[in-house]
Amino acid sequence: MSPMSEPIRTYGLNRTVVLVGLMGAGKSSVGRRLADRLGVRFVDSDFEIEAAADMTIPEIFERFDEQYFRDGERRVISRLLNEEPCVLATGGGAFLSNENRKMIGNSGISVWIKADLETLWERVKDKTSRPLLNGDDPKGVLTKLLETRNPIYETADIVVSSASGDPHEVVVNAIIEALDKADHLSVIAKNEEQNEH
Ligand code: S3P
Numbered sequence: 593m594s595p596m597s598e599p600i601r602t603y604g605l606n607r608t609v610v611l612v613g614l615m616g617a618g619k620s621s622v623g624r625r626l627a628d629r630l631g632v633r634f635v636d637s638d639f640e641i642e643a644a645a646d647m648t649i650p651e652i653f654e655r656f657d658e659q660y661f662r663d664g665e666r667r668v669i670s671r672l673l674n675e676e677p678c679v680l681a682t683g684g685g686a687f688l689s690n691e692n693r694k695m696i697g698n699s700g701i702s703v704w705i706k707a708d709l710e711t712l713w714e715r716v717k718d719k720t721s722r723p724l725l726n727g728d729d730p731k732g733v734l735t736k737l738l739e740t741r742n743p744i745y746e747t748a749d750i751v752v753s754s755a756s757g758d759p760h761e762v763v764v765n766a767i768i769e770a771l772d773k774a775d776h777l778s779v780i781a782k783n784e785e786q787n788e789h
Contacts (some may be wrong), residue, residue, distance in 0.1 A: 609626065
């Protein structure tokens with residue numbers, strides 16, 4: 593069956609899906625589409641922190657420090673995990689914290705969007721919104737982050753790959769399939785009309 597003729601499904605999600613992975617993995621773009629498909633709210637922790645502080649992330653790092661940012665990140669994750677299941681895109685450092693991983697493990701489901709260095713670099717190299725990459729050797733920093741963080745991301749409940757040039761929908765479909773397999777989705781309604789022809 594071609595994707596065009598797939599029936600429209602309405603899903604029930606029993607846990608908040610927490611997208612983790614490095615900068616440039618596509619957590620926000622994939623998350624927005626995933627939430628749309630599942631019919632739940634999409635929340636981006638970076639955006640929530642910026643809104644609460646009324647400052648951009650580079651401003652927060654400059655006027656306060658990384659710790660201040662991390663505290664905000666922890667609060668957003670904790671709050672959302674106690675609300676209705678939704679899709680939450682986290683900043684690349686969020687899953688590094690033991691406390692965050694524990695909270696997510698208790699009441700969410702973590703999904704690592706895995707991508708290789710060149711794919712990530714292509715997506716972040718022209719942006720200035722990420723303070724960790726605003727120094728002299730951003731690609732070197734990204735390489736180091738990948739080496740040190742990947743073993744931690746790897747412990748996520750679900751791992752999906754995002755290759756360079758992959759449409760976000762491919763990643764979204766892989767996540768839905770994995771959530772379904774892990775019994776985190778129930779199909780509440782299925783519109784079969786499209787299949788009758
Ligand atoms: C960070 C990633 C950023 C943002 C902050 C720190 C990190 O989010 O939270 O700049 O430590 O990797 P994205 O992963 O959405 O770019």
